Amino acid sequence: MxxxxxxxxxxxxxxxxxxxxxxxxxxxxxxxxxxxxxxxxxxxxxxxxxxxxxxxxxxxxxxxxxxxxxxxxxxxxxxxxxxxxxxxxxxxxxxxxxxxxxxxxxxxxxxxxxxxxxxxxxxxxxxxxxxxxxxxxxxxxxxxxxxxxxxxxxxxxxxxxxxxxxxxxxxxxxxxxxxxxxxxxxxxxxxxxxxxxxxxxxxxxxxxxxxxxxxxxxxxxxxxxxxxxxxxxxxxxxxxxxxxxxxxxxxxxxxxxxxxxxxxxxxxxxxxxxGQVDYGRKSSETGNVKFRRSLYFVQDIPAGGVITPEAVRSVRPGYGAAPKHLEAIIGRRVVEGVAANTPVKLDNLSD
CATH class of the missing domain: 3.20.20.70 (Aldolase class I)
Structure with missing residues (x-):
């Protein structure tokens, strides 16, 4: 051109x-x-x-x-x-x-x-x-x-x-x-x-x-x-x-x-x-990603326990699974026991 x-x-x-x-x-x-x-x-x-x-x-x-x-x-x-x-x-x-x-x-x-x-x-x-x-x-x-x-x-x-x-x-x-x-x-x-x-x-x-x-x-x-x-x-x-x-x-x-x-x-x-069309994460945002919302356990759950709606919340910071997974994890079981105030990790959930 x-x-x-x-x-x-x-x-x-x-x-x-x-x-x-x-x-x-x-x-x-x-x-x-x-x-x-x-x-x-x-x-x-x-x-x-x-x-x-x-x-x-x-x-x-x-x-x-x-x-x-x-x-x-x-x-x-x-x-x-x-x-x-x-x-x-x-x-x-x-x-x-x-x-x-x-x-x-x-x-x-x-x-x-x-x-x-x-x-x-x-x-x-x-x-x-x-x-x-x-x-x-x-x-x-x-x-x-x-x-x-x-x-x-x-x-x-x-x-x-x-x-x-x-x-x-x-x-x-x-x-x-x-x-x-x-x-x-x-x-x-x-x-x-x-x-x-x-x-x-x-x-x-x-x-x-x-x-x-x-x-x-x-x-x-x-x-x-x-x-x-x-x-x-x-x-x-x-x-x-x-x-x-x-x-x-x-x-x-x-x-x-x-x-x-x-x-x-x-x-x-x-x-x-x-600038230009760019939907990617910008360099100035990198340090703030951790402050986004994510899923955290708010109750202790023993190994093999079922995740109830009361046991999980979407809160800041962003170290847990994305909030979009909330409905999908309700009713699943944790492979290893989890403590309250710890992030939800999808690889710790049973099928």
Whole structure:
């Protein structure tokens, strides 16, 4: 059977592998490259599998216009135009090489979400090991095809996309040469309530499209992300900041270091707990088998004596015959005499 597992920067992702947890740096550098570097360092310390950037400039993602179409009303970014928001939030392109170098220095994988062809070209020059298509770009099939043409592993987020659009994005990626793909279930609310996530969509998506699935999580805690592992999620992406009160565009719905470390640990524990189908006795249970119930004599019975209902009980510990034999031994005789408070041994009973 062909495996869907993929590999990013030497790490296998998918069935049989622990969750791949991505720290989304996004705009949380707040315009300071040293903050960006510190986020990379702390993400590595928290056990993140990778750190992800977003590669755009305001002019590559929108138009510099204050017409109503381009104004944001309500929510976190109320009052901004799209251009002013992305001017505030973007990661300068001349930071990319220093940040990629810094990630390598701290032994953590780095890749990015490109938002146009020129961003892909920049990331190719930096030998990015994978690409992420953001939810808002999941309908940009030319961009998906261009990214797929690199031959690198791809991750596609599905926020706001319906089943038809998800299918179109996957087909665009595959038809343009993508061989390694993970599709992330996502809700593009900032923050998003857990009740919107409908995680049961994940196994359906995996079956319907024949893909590995994961979660891009915008809830404010880790419960939803950890639960996704139990539904087959092999990848989790979560926004990461040093200080949620930092005032940046994405800080308020991002995890701080202690929370992110808890996500890494909790998702791995959930994965370990899923395990495999196994009805056998577990190693941690071995010492407690003796405390199960079994049959004990509660009266003395001489050799050849008949076992009466009053002479036997099912009690703890478990050194005697199993309780399922109780009815079968009533009326039988003991070969050798037995004392009260001793276990019933089936080989001491006559036929």
């Amino acid at each position: 062909k495996t869907l597992n993929i590999s990013i920067d030497g790490t296998e992702i998918g069935v049989g592998q622990p969750p791949y947890v991505i720290a989304e740096l996004s705009a949380n550098h707040n315009g300071n490259i040293e903050t960006a570097k510190k986020i990379i360092e702390v993400a590595a310390q928290c056990g993140a599998s990778a750190v992800k950037l977003q590669t755009y400039r305001p002019d590559t993602i929108t138009l510099n216009s204050d017409l109503p179409d381009f104004k944001i009303e309500g929510g976190l970014w109320d009052g901004h135009t799209l251009y002013s928001l992305y001017e505030w939030a973007h990661t300068p392109w001349d930071w990319h090489k220093p940040l990629f170098d810094h990630a390598r220095k701290h032994n953590i994988t780095m890749f990015s979400s490109p938002f146009d062809f020129t961003a892909v070209d920049l990331l190719e020059d930096l030998n990015a090991p994978a690409y992420k298509i953001a939810s808002f770009e999941a309908v940009d099939l030319p961009l998906i095809r261009y990214v797929a043409s690199t031959g690198k592993p791809m991750i596609i987020s599905t926020g706001m996309a319906d089943a038809e659009e998800i299918g179109e994005a996957i087909e665009a990626a595959r038809s343009a040469g993508c061989k390694e793909l993970v599709v992330l279930h996502c809700v593009s609310g900032y923050p998003a309530p857990a009740s919107d996530y409908n995680l049961l969509t994940m196994p359906d998506m995996a079956k319907r499209f024949g893909v590995l699935t994961g979660l891009s999580d915008h809830t404010l805690d880790n419960t939803t992300a950890i639960a996704s592992v139990a539904l087959g999620g092999c990848m989790i992406e979560k926004h990461f900041t040093l200080d949620r009160t930092g005032g940046g565009p994405d800080d308020s719905f991002s995890l701080e270091p202690a929370e992110f470390k808890a996500l890494v640990d909790g998702s791995r524990t959930a994965w370990q707990a899923m």
